[in-house]
Amino acid sequence: MKVLVIALALLAGCASVAKLEGERTVGERMTITLDGAWNQVNAPGVGPADLWTLEGVPVDRLLIYAGVKDGQPVHTQTGGTQKHITFSSRMQPEQIVAMFEGMFTRDGSRFRLTRLEPSSFAGNGFRFEYALTRSADDLQLAGVGYAAVSNGELFALLYQAPRIEFFPRHRARVEAMARTVKLKD
Amino acid sequence: MKRRQFLSFCSGCLFAGLANAQEWSAPPRLARPDVASDEGGLWALMDREEARLRRSPFALRDPHLQRYVQDIACRLATEHCADLRVHLVRTPFFNATMAPNGMMQVWTGLLLRVDNEAQLAAVIGHEIGHYLQRHQLDRLRDVKKRSAFGQFLGMFGLVGMAGQVGLLAGMFAYGREHESEADRIGSLLMRRAGYDAAEAANIWENLQLELKARGDGEQNSPLFATHPPAEERQAALRRLAEAAPGGITNASAWQKRIAPYLREWLGDEVKRGQHEESIALLTRKIGSYPANAEYLHARAEAYRLRAKGEDLQTALADYQVAASLGGEPAETHRGMGLVFRAIGDSAAARTHFQRYLEKAPDAPDAPMIRSYL
Numbered sequence: 001m002k003v004l005v006i007a008l009a010l011l012a013g014c015a016s017v018a019k020l021e022g023e024r025t026v027g028e029r030m031t032i033t034l035d036g037a038w039n040q041v042n043a044p045g046v047g048p049a050d051l052w053t054l055e056g057v058p059v060d061r062l063l064i065y066a067g068v069k070d071g072q073p074v075h076t077q078t079g080g081t082q083k084h085i086t087f088s089s090r091m092q093p094e095q096i097v098a099m100f101e102g103m104f105t106r107d108g109s110r111f112r113l114t115r116l117e118p119s120s121f122a123g124n125g126f127r128f129e130y131a132l133t134r135s136a137d138d139l140q141l142a143g144v145g146y147a148a149v150s151n152g153e154l155f156a157l158l159y160q161a162p163r164i165e166f167f168p169r170h171r172a173r174v175e176a177m178a179r180t181v182k183l184k185d
Numbered sequence: 186m187k188r189r190q191f192l193s194f195c196s197g198c199l200f201a202g203l204a205n206a207q208e209w210s211a212p213p214r215l216a217r218p219d220v221a222s223d224e225g226g227l228w229a230l231m232d233r234e235e236a237r238l239r240r241s242p243f244a245l246r247d248p249h250l251q252r253y254v255q256d257i258a259c260r261l262a263t264e265h266c267a268d269l270r271v272h273l274v275r276t277p278f279f280n281a282t283m284a285p286n287g288m289m290q291v292w293t294g295l296l297l298r299v300d301n302e303a304q305l306a307a308v309i310g311h312e313i314g315h316y317l318q319r320h321q322l323d324r325l326r327d328v329k330k331r332s333a334f335g336q337f338l339g340m341f342g343l344v345g346m347a348g349q350v351g352l353l354a355g356m357f358a359y360g361r362e363h364e365s366e367a368d369r370i371g372s373l374l375m376r377r378a379g380y381d382a383a384e385a386a387n388i389w390e391n392l393q394l395e396l397k398a399r400g401d402g403e404q405n406s407p408l409f410a411t412h413p414p415a416e417e418r419q420a421a422l423r424r425l426a427e428a429a430p431g432g433i434t435n436a437s438a439w440q441k442r443i444a445p446y447l448r449e450w451l452g453d454e455v456k457r458g459q460h461e462e463s464i465a466l467l468t469r470k471i472g473s474y475p476a477n478a479e480y481l482h483a484r485a486e487a488y489r490l491r492a493k494g495e496d497l498q499t500a501l502a503d504y505q506v507a508a509s510l511g512g513e514p515a516e517t518h519r520g521m522g523l524v525f526r527a528i529g530d531s532a533a534a535r536t537h538f539q540r541y542l543e544k545a546p547d548a549p550d551a552p553m554i555r556s557y558l
Binding site for chain 1: 237240241242243275276277278399453456457458459461490492523526527549550552553556
């Protein structure tokens with residue numbers, strides 16, 4: 001549903017898209033070097049993550065969390081009367097994955113973790129892979145996520161795209177970009 | 186009108202409705218409307234959605250369970266049975282919907298929550314009540330005036346609309362009068378089919394536990410602004426049941442039917458991240474089935490993920506009882522390991538992580554757990 005809202009916002013002209021290349025600073029502490037050009041989408045319903053895409057929001061999405069603080073929600077107000085899902089600086093990797101799981105399933109989509117492992121992302125982070133069946137259109141997506149907690153703040157990259165064709169096409173670029181992430185103290 | 190006066194007024198309506206319900210008789214089978222009419226257009230739209238639902242990855246394709254639920258619907262609908270098609274949908278919200286073309290959806294969040302066959306019959310009977318009284322058509326004409334067609338489609342639980350208005354939205358889809366009328370008809374259909382109609386009121390009692398556990402109560406829910414509050418519907422259903430007590434519940438048959446799916450549905454429930462609601466639900470289930478390791482494990486997971494106050498200790502206690510009962514999921518030992526790790530008991534954490542990896546060496550998170558050893 002959120003994807004639909006953003007797509008409609010773009011059509012209605014109340015959203016903007018900016019081309020991004022090279023090294024970028026996201027938030028106050030995170031830098032990332034892009035592999036090729038990406039599109040940054042600014043629209044109602046986007047946030048607190050930065051939303052980037054290669055193919056367009058209905059197809060693929062890269063969510064970048066650059067310093068979510070303790071107690072802050074990780075999504076905008078969607079999911080009707082359901083409670084917000086918030087980040088806690090005490091969360092362990094399994095809890096952070098469960099937090100994103102809750103976020104992705106608020107609209108009835110189905111999430112399945114397929115891998116969780118340590119990673120050097122942002123120094124001392126972790127990496128996970130998942131399958132997501134999107135309730136809005138029954139589409140089968142594949143996703144990869146990187147996350148780390150630094151000075152009590154959450155930094156994460158989550159990329160998802162249709163399991164067939166698009167995810168395999170762009171996965172290597174996203175993984176390469178994740179390796180370039182650096183955090184300022 | 187003040188709240189108390191208003192509730193009193195509504196109670197009067199329901200008592201008046203009781204007499205009507207005794208006299209109520211089902212209409213003849215509904216004929217397919219003219220395709221050029223607004224109702225015909227709605228049927229065509231629902232036909233397309235039903236075709237989509239049949240292919241959907243959210244459809245639960247178990248012919249035995251589907252037949253079981255379809256048979257319950259048929260006992261309630263009697264001569265309308267031939268027009269009803271039950272579809273089971275795997276989504277963790279409490280909902281059943283009935284479209285005007287006879288497509289009925291029953292979501293797994295509902296199947297997880299009901300305690301027996303009679304409670305499921307109450308929800309299905311309520312939806313059949315909407316169908317027989319053609320409430321959907323009234324609603325269509327109403328929303329057309331208000332340009333709220335998207336919201337209207339959500340009433341039928343179209344797959345993409347799941348979860349848009351929360352866990353219990355399905356029970357508040359129509360206006361006050363229609364919901365109350367469907368409650369009365371549902372109760373009557375239950376009694377005619379031999380079910381204990383008191384179970385309809387028990388559903389509301391159970392749901393209120395979850396609503397209250399959220400912490401923001403009814404006041405903050407937009408659903409309650411325009412619909413009979415849960416307590417009011419519970420009281421009305423209780424009065425209807427008292428007029429003709431008795432009947433079957435089929436509790437043990439129900440538990441046997443859902444046992445193969447319990448772990449999967451409980452996993453879906455905990456994944457919602459609505460820990461207060463999940464803990465309330467699971468505490469109620471554990472009260473009824475204290476020796477069921479699945480409910481204990483699921484509640485432990487919800488406490489561990491919430492991790493507030495004494496939650497980790499409570500989670501550990503639940504995990505330990507689940508493990509002592511035997512037949513616990515492998516993830517019970519992962520959970521125990523994570524709790525012990527969080528509270529600084531690395532030796533105990535190691536023991537349980539090793540146990541988890543022995544039971545589930547190919548688990549998706551095995552690389553992460555191995556890094557903790």
